[in-house]
Amino acid sequence: MIDVNKLFDLLLYDPNDPVLFNSAFFFYYFAVFLLCYLAVHKSKTGRVWVYTLFSLYFFYKACGYYVGLVILSAIVDFNLSKWIHRTPKKSTKKLLLIFSIILNIGLLFYFKYTNFFIGILNDFAAGSIPLLKLTLPIGISFYTFENLSYTIDVYRDEIEPVDNFMDYLFFLSFFPKLMMGPIVRAADFIPQISQPYVIDSDDIGKGMYLIISGLFKKIVISDFIYLNFVQYIFDDPSKHTGLECLLGVYGYALVIYCDFSGYSDMALGIARWTGFKIPPNFNSPYQSRSITEFWRRWHISLSSWLRDYLYIPLGGNRKGKVRQYINLALTMLIGGFWHGASWNFIFWGGMHGSMLAIDKVRIDYLKKRQIQFGGFSGGLLKVLGVLFTFHFVCFCWIFFKAATFHDAWALIHQIAYDFQPEIWPELYTGYTAVFWVMVMGFVLHFMPAKAELSMENIYSKLPVVASVAVMVAFVWLLAQVKSTQPMIPIYFQF
Template identity: 70%
Template sequence: MLDFDKILSHLLYDPKDPILFNSAFFLYFFAVFLLCYQLVSHNQRGRVWVFTLFSLYFFYKACNEYVLLVILSAIVDFNLSRWIDRLESKTKRKWLLVFSIVINVGVLFYFKYTNFFIGIINDIGMGKISFMHIALPIGISFYTFENLSYTIDVYRREIKPVNKFMDYLFFLSFFPKLMMGPIVRAADFIPQIYKPYQLNNEDVGKGMFLILGGLFKKVVISDFIYQNFVQYIFDDPTRHTGIECLLGVYGYALVIYCDFSGYSDMAIGIARWMGFTIPANFKKPYQSSSITEFWRRWHISLSSWLRDYIYIPLGGNRKGKFRQQVNLMLTMLIGGFWHGASWNFIFWGGMHGGALAIDKVWIKWQKGKTWLKSNVIIAPIWKLAGVLFTFHLVCFCWIFFKSETFSGSWALIHQVTHDFQGNLFMDIIHAYPWVFTLMGIGYFIHFLPGKLENKVEVGLTRLPIWGSIAVMVLFIWTILQVKTSEPMIPIYFQF
């Protein structure tokens, strides 16, 4: 006999069990969604309504009543953008744009930064204000940036605003990318709404490759390494030797990459199955030989957003070298602050901004040394040195990104520099055999040439339908056998 109360409890929001791509409930949600979507697949308006309603329910399951924020922000920017487009007066259009920016950024600041600034006011002795109990709505940073880019693009007359509100709500609430990105531009996404739904073998194969690869990175590699090693190191670095702390940093570098890129890959793969192409958000970032290249490969949707809507409007590289370096620093400080209301994130952004500014000078110096790239012996060694240096620079910055406090960051660094005990390396490896096996697999896969991945994708596109289903079922069964008992909340949920 069916237990309707139990079924209802699963359907309602549960703060202890938010919906995740790797959760059991998502499989049921996605199966029902696929069925409904296929029933209306040849009706453009039907697809919009089904997708939007399921997306809003998905968001409700993730953060309860804060789903209303998505709807409200869609109402505001849908109407403001249409008003901006109709006006001819440049002054009025600019004021409406400012109004839109103030509303979007104001809402983001209220939920994300109110207590941060209260803390600053209290620390400098300007008051004794009590902290407010404000829950951070999941995904607010992502859909706020999408709202801003849409209104700004309409203001610049780079795109025309949509005519139907449901189309804009569909774009903003699109559940594969709603909570953790990628940050999708309206100019790239909205035109796809009006195309007929056609799914070919390439879409099936590419989507499957991204979903399976994303699940493997997130559930098998990231969750296991974090829960069985990395979290212990960062919880209290002073209890561990320097070699353990260093290996913990290497582990976290892989954890955050596999966690976020894995979730992004799943989002892009699910979207591909629904007939929507979303650009890649990661391109093997640890293969980068410079910090500039790293930011072209890491969280591409955010770095390109910061470039187009902050760095270039500030002047970019058009106002001299010094101004360019200032613009880079300001952009990365804002990028760090976007990640969270913490001095650690601001410091992390500042370090990357400073590194990018120095890298511009370094790149200019290298241009005059053609032998660095043309010499068959020196060129590969030079590139390898660049990859190793960039990777360790990024890992050093991750320490501040991950640690809750500055003291925690410096405590870990102190252990590495003052209590290294490298002779314990093999003992640590033997103590955590599965952790380091998965770390080895993770880094090995990351540094594999892209051509091998393309061959796997091509192989999946050639499978018949029954073969694709068999691969999916077998893979998901394998994931269920090896995954950790408690699903780990994705790192970027907090942003």
């Protein structure tokens, strides 16, 4: 007999157990959602209402009554954008846009940065202002940027405002990307809402591949490496040798990539199954030969957002070389601050911004002198470029992950002054499975794009029954290897 009270409790928000793509609850939720969605798939209005209600409930299960912020944001920007579009006077349009930006950034600032600046005031003025008891709403950084891009695009006359409020709420609350991105733009998403729901074998195969590969990255690679090795290293680096710390940094490079890109892949796959195509967020970033290329491959939706709505408005490359380098550094500083209210993130963004500026100098120098490298020397430089870029990114990850500057420098100190390579046999014996999973993760990451395309084609050619069997078998396998408690995705905190 079904315990009604237990079922009711399961359906309510639990702050200690937020819904995740890799949680058992999500599989039941998604199955019910698909049944309801397919039941109304011929009606555009029905699809919008079902998807929106399920999305809002999904967000409620993730962060409780903060779901109201999504609805409030949608109401404000839906109406402001229409007002901006109807207003003929340019100065009034600009005032309305500024008002929208202040509201959106103000909401984000209040929840994310208030305590950070209170701490700064207390430090500099020897004050004792109490910190506020604030909980960061999950996904607020993502849907704030989506709101801003929508209103700015309307102001620029690049898109027309949405006529139907439910369409805009649907766009903003779309659950596959709501909490961890990608940052989707209204111009790319909203036109798809009115299109009939039609999916083919390619959509099914591509969606399945993305969901399976995303779950594999998240649970088998990221969670396993973090729980069984990386967390011990970063908890107290001074207790570990330099060799352990270095391997911990390599491990974290895989952890953060597989965690975030795995979730993004699942979002893309779920969207594909429901008739929507959202842009990819990652493209094998550790294959990059320069830091410029890295930021074209890593968190692509954030990189392009910062370029279009911050770097270019600051002047981009239109106001001279020095100003361009300053704009690059400033954009990445703000990008680092977007990740969190911490000096570590600001320093991380500053290092990337500085390196982007230096790389731009290198690119301009080679172009000006028409220097090109081919043959053996060109191939060697490509390999060296990948190695340098990867290790620079890993160095920056230390500050991104470490709780404090002290912990970051302690880890770097261990690598530089207490390496102890002779402990490798003992270390390998203790963490054999972890190191082989790391090897597997890097091998998969450096596989050519053709291999991924081949896998997608195989999935797309499977009959429906075989596809269901593959998915069920894969979910069963994950249940055998995953940790008892699903690990909270890293980018939930942003």
